[in-house]
Amino acid sequence: MRKVDVLGGIGEVARLPIVKRKGSLQTCLQLQKTGKNMSTSSIGKFALRTGQSLAAALTLALFAGNAAAVRLDPDGHGQVLIYPYYTTRAGNQTVISVTNHSDRHKALFVAFREARNGRQTLTFNVYLAPYDTWSTTAFALDENGESANLISGDKSCTYPAFDERILPNGRRYVPFRTVGYIAPLDDAGPNTMDRAREGYVEIFETGTLVPGSPPADAISPNGLGAPVDCEELYTGFSSYWRTAPATYLTNPTGGLSGEAMVLNVGDGTVMAYSATALADFRTDPSDIPAGSRSSVVSHRAPAENTLGLDDALNDPLERFATAAVDLPSRRLELKYPAERGVDAVSAVLAADAADVNYVNDASLGATTDWVINFPTKPYYTDQAIVGATAIKPFTAVYPTTGSEASAAMYLPYALRDPSGRSVGVSAGSSANLEMRYATQVIALAPSSGTVNATGRPLGSTLVSRLAPVAASAVKETGWMSLDLLRYSENGGQASRSLRVAEDGTAMLGLPMIGFTAINYINSNAAPGVLANYSLSKQQRRTQDCRRNTISCK
Template identity: 30%
Template sequence: MKKNLMSLAVAASVATAATTAQAAMYLDPEGTGQVLLFPYYNAVGTNETYIHIVNTTADAKAVKVRMLEYINSQEVLDFNLYLSPNDHFAFTIFQHPDGDNAALVTMDNSCTVPALGSATGLGGTLEGFVRADGAKVQPFLPYQYQSEYSGLDFDARSQVGHVEVIEMGTLTNEDADSTTAFNPAAYATHDSAGVPANCAALVGAWSSVSATTGTWTSSASTQIGAATGGLYGISNVLDSADAAAFGIEAAAIDSFWAAGASNHTDPGNLKPSLGEGEKSAIITAGADAYTLVYSGTEGGWDAVSALFMSDTVSNDVMLNPVVNGATDWVVTFPTKKAYVNRTTAKAPFSDIYATGTSTKPLTYTGTNLSCETIKLKQWNREESTAVVGIDGPAFSPEPPAAVTPGNTLCLETNTLAMGAAGTASVTNTVLAGTGTEYLPASNLSFKTGEVEGWMRMSFEATTQVLDADSSTKAGTNGASVTANTRLEGLPVMGFAAFKYVNGDRTFGFVSDHKTSTSGSAIHS
């Protein structure tokens, strides 16, 4: 779910708001920006995920690439990527050939620091290596989560998750004509052979050898200019066993950094994070564009959350047995960890990721989970409805139904498997893997033969709200008027993945989630 489609009128309002004195981040309707969020990767068994990061500008760029596991968005691999102008960086996430952890493999020549495949001394399946065909393999690492709590330290935890890409700034040259000057833009730029001119110099800039400190080790901002955006991303989850592919675009946040700003950090640093950008956001609700302003040390997280806030998520369900139909929903909360990795949960989330025994509905024995209440309702193709957890559908219109207790999402990247009534299991899911929760959503209560329709997921808890310090709404003549400051729901992104079989051929396709912008509008 990209939430990047809007009317021309609203797009114009966003553009107007973005150029005012109160600059703010926004989801770019054209799909390019300074930050890219990929809602999902899967490296379970025969699943592989292809990630493409593209620089559409004439600037060389410093970019942080970060993979986060599905339970609590702990980093499993971070590295710095130095893109050439108009560069295209591609890699694949797959299951390690000798272990349960995920790994990255690439034949790409773009400069990374550290060099992918070079990590040694870590032991076993954590060792990087270069294959005989020249592909560089970099395993995902468990260090961020392995000592958290018992029950959640397992290698397969890294097989499912989502990906963040944050531009840290543009590369400039001290003196492009000098062989002794520090010229990172020139070093990162590919030569006629398609290879960076001097990637070793960029690695050296972060190194200290023989008492000589690297240029960036001394000052990370040296020859780093303002972030300019222009990044886009696409991904493709491929199940090689079934020959089914699912294409997904990254959500693009533009004006994430203040005008003229950059934030270049060393490899291995967990910063910059999504919480370090602008503390204001431009969002759309109906035909209106609002600029919401946040404050405090977590104001940046709130601004990113505002971009994805929604009180409902809707999408299709296709389970037709004639074509072996199957449907999975991916529901990712890209900012959740900032609100639950603490002693007291912060709105819009309500349940901390804490110690203690969990009774949450997971497919593994887990502890320390952060769960949010949801409501699920289904419609078949003829408008017959059912509230998930209540046996059988009802004629439309149906009597009001109370929120069904027990429906919760407990992960940061949630995969909901759906099957025909009473049949949901790992064998009939589209994206079967570690991150699959079998909530009541797994057993759709459609009658026999009623196996196609749609479902709505609602976030209706009173705690599921995000309040801004102030808000303005773009007026009809470009003027701003004071508006209310509350967004309802949760910050969510994702998609539905469908698979069906026709003869000896398997087909897969994806539909971005649809959100309720009116229900997610600003309230006092």
């Protein structure tokens, strides 16, 4: 829809496209230049004949074509935040933080998910005052029983509170749960607490609290900067929220940002990254201004909340979700039925290829890990959700019984040295990575032998390793590209694509986010001086789609 032109002057009226939604007027009203002046009274009569005043026409025209759609926010602000990786392995802790950049009180739903099949390991609510920040740390007490826990010294209110267990220093914490992947919800993965030690995190804005309401006043800071009364949340869930959890809440308005740090105190390393932000995840076109209605509020008690990335919704009346995908040459707006809301999220995350740079230099003690997260994968591959057959663009289910090896998919990759020359694999090897989890780590270490996970920056046990390369081809630096489009099927080659949108467009590749973690160990530093250096870098990607077999590029 073209932008609305303003009135050109007395006697001239620009084109005013007025679009109403399905179920009402389906046509566009266009007031064209007539070649002669139109009087103000003529305009008024025309408006009366059409049943619309000129003011209403202008208002509707301004909002036409500006309907909200799920989109990636390049500045990292949104209603939903996805943190592709947390870990408590190999002495690492992971600090997760979220900031409310708006002047509204926010209710949030936080879900930690294990890496293999994306099953939830811990869920709770966080309530933020305007401009408030909340943080928490995932940590291990030991390598066996209590290997995944969460602690927070933050004063912002949570429900429930982090007071289940107490450390010797008096600080309270809560352990992760295994209930999401043990009987009766078990799957092909292990059923121990160790499984919860690495994974990813989702934070959803479930609504904004009405100013002056009991919960909004309770989470507002007092003179010392602490919330007035977090106990009000317990009162709410035992009274007004018990049967009507949207009480005192209006629709989410966005403005959240997130950061994470994988921190290793013993090694003196920290690798920080920003969360991926989805704007306009749940919206209502009649909610003007945003946050004045309660039509898409998703606030619940954590134990009762099933909110996930499959709950995108951009029109609760017409029941559809829309994805806004920005290709280099144009923006696509792809509409999906509400029951396929996850496809709108996958569309904005889709990539047909991704690449990163790496350094793997023994003389510098340099190593690189590439974290890869498929946030929506469980909605396409978890057998408990989809049944016996995976849903496009994925090709194998993560089974409820048997071996998780059957969940593997194989992605072609290519290595290049700094001069751009291809680094081929050894004879008898294949340049394909086995990927079977929602989150996994690639050990970016081109080698003539097997790469061990020990000593890697993240210490992950879910490591995909590159095929051996000829000793003469090993390079300390270079870059790697991952083909998310092509795969083998029935002895031939096929292309991965999402299910088609309403207009027949299919995004190509896989929905994927990630970053590289790079570590340097300076063995030449003075004795007794810890000289480790670390950094992280976001991966790069390309996007494409297809409509009627024609590429969108």
